[in-house]
Amino acid sequence: MSGDNVGGKGTPNNKNVSLPMSRVKLIMKSSPDVSNINQEALFLTTKATELFVQHLALSSYKNGSGKDKNTLSYSDLANVAEGMENFQFLTDILPKKILARDYLKSLEERQEEDDL
């Protein structure tokens, strides 16, 4: 596992959070069954989102394909979304890219299986 320095780097002490809490609140409120959020809950969610971004970026980088050590690519993210338990909720928005050719092939294979 990776991301040991989550919360270490990139958390300036002079300011509590770098993401705008007002925006985070807007996103939270877009959830239909949420009525009220107290200030501490909003702060914690904002902070957690920052930790999450750090963690996702670092995990993806460390588990990267190694093809290009100096670039974090989309496929690194898709791989980690698929591979790590707590990132599973991301698989819908981080689908793995596959070639149309391969997709059609897998469709065919599935069809053959069904036919058997």
Add this chain to the structure above:
Amino acid sequence: MAERPEDLNLPNAVITRIIKEALPDGVNVSKEARRAISQAASVFVLYATSCANNFAMKAKRKTLNAGDVMAAMEEMEFERFLQPLREALEAYKKGQKGKKEASEQKKKDKEKKSDAEESDKNKDEEEEEEEHMDEEPEVENEAEDEEVEN
């Protein structure tokens, strides 16, 4: 509340900065990866909100509180965030307390000022008070932001 769909995105510049700070120097992040992380962060907020809301509902509360968010992190298997979050909350509370004291001090200053005006005392003191007032507005604005109502 969210009138445009882009209102539900987090600011790209800030997300990019957080990513850069998390990664070793000299690592590039593709545009596609940046967009994906930003979207993932929005989904994370929604997922955390929904989990936290379940805890609040179970307890028959209408307002999400800090404990709900912490419980949500555990449920989502982000236990690694708990400790840093606890520390951040402590620091945040301290900051809030400081702000509160500052605004109470300000109130006192105001009262003192009106007293001074009433009794029409020496001008110097009043000018001093006004200087204080110039330093404070930021505190007041932030305090307004803190109110969590609709």
